[in-house]
Amino acid sequence: MYLVRHDLALLQAPTLTPIEVPTPGLRLEELHADQLEALTETYRALGHRHPVGRPQRRFANGLRFGRLWLGGQLAGSLWVVHDKHRYLDEMNWRLPVSAQQFWLRDVFIAPALRGQRLFLQMLHLVARGWLPRFESAWSDVDWDNAASLRAHLAAGFVVRHRVRALDFNGRLRWRDPLVHWPGSVRDMQPARRWVWLAGERLRQHQAWIA
């Protein structure tokens, strides 16, 4: 029997902080589902890790992957949801994200290049290159991840919600009430504080985790 506590900040950037002096030579390259080898190589080069099977599931759930180049050097990577759903598995909420918005997932900047606002610049590249029109960006950060929270605040994000949940053995969830969300949230049992994950619901949960 185990018990895991989740404590998340949900952040929104209605506009991205303007970049005063963009870093020369910075570009974002998108990799697709048929480029898993290049993706694995990117993670290896950045010293980043991911659970087995996760990239495949992210693509299957409609997430897009980008890797950031600084000249010929890999500088970072990120996953983005837009015009799809962000399944916040810690809360079992499946939130629709419009085509004008994106939700960040698993952002990573190479350790040697941190502290230079590359995070913010990568977001500008997403907003400019991947969205038909930018309305806002969303993200979730562990409440105790201070560096990430600072990077988000510097980029123009504000904390909209702090949400918490308890996970008992991966089967039983006790969570905060659903936050106000623009768009209809149908999964999973959004009106309930307790969620029992079994049968079809468990299968769905596992398929949506991305």
Ligand SMILES: CC(C)(COP(=O)(O)OP(=O)(O)OC[C@H]1O[C@@H](n2cnc3c(N)ncnc32)[C@H](O)[C@@H]1OP(=O)(O)O)[C@@H](O)C(=O)NCCC(=O)NCCS
């Ligand atoms: C979070 C992360 C993406 C931020 O990227 P970044 O380009 O370094 O962001 P910023 O340049 O805006 O720096 C953000 C904060 O990181 C901290 N920081 C600065 N230099 C740093 C360094 N060399 N190493 C680590 N953290 C540093 C500072 O607190 C800084 O805020 P400040 O400049 O206001 O003091 C990056 O730290 C990272 O990849 N972390 C590991 C993975 C992770 O936590 N991802 C986020 C998941 S939500």
